[in-house]
Amino acid sequence: MIEDINCSIDLTRDHKKKSNSAKSAAGQFMGLDKAGSNDQNERKHTKNVRDWKEVFDYSSTGSLEIPASDDPFDDALLKKINQWPENPPEFKEASEEYVCQTEKLAVKLVELISLSLGLGADRLKGFFEKETSFVRINHYPPCPEPHLALGVGRHTDAGAVTVLAQDDVGGLEVKRKTDGEWIAVQPIPNAYIINIGNIMQIWSNAEYESPEHRAILNPEKDRISIPFFFNPAHYIMVEPLEELISDERPSKYKAYNWGKFFASRNRTNLQKLNVENIQIDHFKVAG
Numbered sequence: 001m002i003e004d005i006n007c008s009i010d011l012t013r014d015h016k017k018k019s020n021s022a023k024s025a026a027g028q029f030m031g032l033d034k035a036g037s038n039d040q041n042e043r044k045h046t047k048n049v050r051d052w053k054e055v056f057d058y059s060s061t062g063s064l065e066i067p068a069s070d071d072p073f074d075d076a077l078l079k080k081i082n083q084w085p086e087n088p089p090e091f092k093e094a095s096e097e098y099v100c101q102t103e104k105l106a107v108k109l110v111e112l113i114s115l116s117l118g119l120g121a122d123r124l125k126g127f128f129e130k131e132t133s134f135v136r137i138n139h140y141p142p143c144p145e146p147h148l149a150l151g152v153g154r155h156t157d158a159g160a161v162t163v164l165a166q167d168d169v170g171g172l173e174v175k176r177k178t179d180g181e182w183i184a185v186q187p188i189p190n191a192y193i194i195n196i197g198n199i200m201q202i203w204s205n206a207e208y209e210s211p212e213h214r215a216i217l218n219p220e221k222d223r224i225s226i227p228f229f230f231n232p233a234h235y236i237m238v239e240p241l242e243e244l245i246s247d248e249r250p251s252k253y254k255a256y257n258w259g260k261f262f263a264s265r266n267r268t269n270l271q272k273l274n275v276e277n278i279q280i281d282h283f284k285v286a287g
């Protein structure tokens with residue numbers, strides 16, 4: 001898949017124009033989002049800082065149904081439909097096959113995590129019935145001043161679990177909790193990196209923890225990484241599972257609506273708001 005994507009970077013250039021014009025017309029498509037745009041709506045941010053990358057997103061089910069805004073009083077939903085470039089012609093089929101297989105792995109992982117928490121394998125299955133999962137193909141162009149920018153700024157993944165493929169260039173770093181050092185995650189051929197996301201941290205009442213990570217840049221080489229974000233339905237209220245709450249281990253988090261959280265993370269006017277994007281710490285129970 002990574003090799004195929006590398007060959008496709010240039011071939012998808014013509015897709016950018018179509019993708020971007022469709023998005024600005026209707027605001028309801030997935031597809032390409034680029035690093036070099038001056039358009040506020042085309043920018044990807046992490047923690048209110050511009051990322052040095054371009055991305056191609058597609059959902060595992062053909063479309064994503066998510067809240068239109070993070071306003072809690074706004075019930076409107078937005079359906080974002082997958083968009084595909086005409087070239088290379090096999091890109092759509094290969095990408096759909098990729099997400100189909102990756103999703104099977106994610107389902108298995110969630111079952112195993114559930115068992116590890118002393119719950120039934122299917123305990124979490126229902127949350128994913130109208131899932132909002134998607135694949136993101138990250139392309140990090142070479143950066144002439146890599147120490148002045150980041151491919152993706154430090155963040156934890158918002159969803160349940162992430163299955164991440166990366167090429168052999170390297171750049172992913174994970175923060176070591178004990179001393180705050182950034183540790184390089186060396187690429188291993190044909191191996192995935194599995195990230196626990198915020199939702200799993202909360203469902204497990206902090207038995208699992210989502211690691212902070214970021215992607216640094218290379219001065220000479222392009223880099224590709226492909227996370228699959230396994231996310232529940234937008235209407236799910238995320239809160240610790242009742243089986244994991246006890247007098248000895250009270251609930252550590254307040255409930256929140258996943259769709260609204262997702263919409264908030266994805267809002268594009270962070271610079272105007274002058275705030276960092278929302279973190280799960282906002283939902284931590286005090287004490």
Ligand SMILES: O=C(O)CCC(=O)C(=O)O
Pocket residue numbers: 136138151152164166171172213214215224225227
């Ligand atoms: O490029 C990477 O290795 C990490 C990507 C990532 O963390 C993300 O897209 O959220």
